Amino acid sequence: MTQDPSAFTMAIGTIAPALAIGMIGAAALFGIARNPESAEKIQIAMIVAIAFAEAISIYALVIALILKFV
Numbered sequence: 001m002t003q004d005p006s007a008f009t010m011a012i013g014t015i016a017p018a019l020a021i022g023m024i025g026a027a028a029l030f031g032i033a034r035n036p037e038s039a040e041k042i043q044i045a046m047i048v049a050i051a052f053a054e055a056i057s058i059y060a061l062v063i064a065l066i067l068k069f070v
Contacts, residue, residue, distance in 0.1 A: 006064040013060020020053040 028046035032039045 004068075006068040009060055009064040009067060013064070014057045017053045017057040020056075021050050024049045024053065 024046055028042050031042045035042075
């Protein structure tokens with residue numbers, strides 16, 4: 001049975017961003033719980049940080065598609 005490098009790339013390439021997004025969300029919730037007045041600023045920073053973390057998994061998807069079809 002052959003190993004599929006694209007599946008391995010997606011598996012590894014999505015683990016770290018998923019953990020990072022969870023840590024970002026947890027830190028934002030703790031920050032909002034400590035200082036509810038700054039919830040809007042924390043939420044904006046959280047969304048930007050999640051977008052950067054999600055970009056890593058999109059790069060892994062592009063590489064997986066290249067491995068699959070080239």
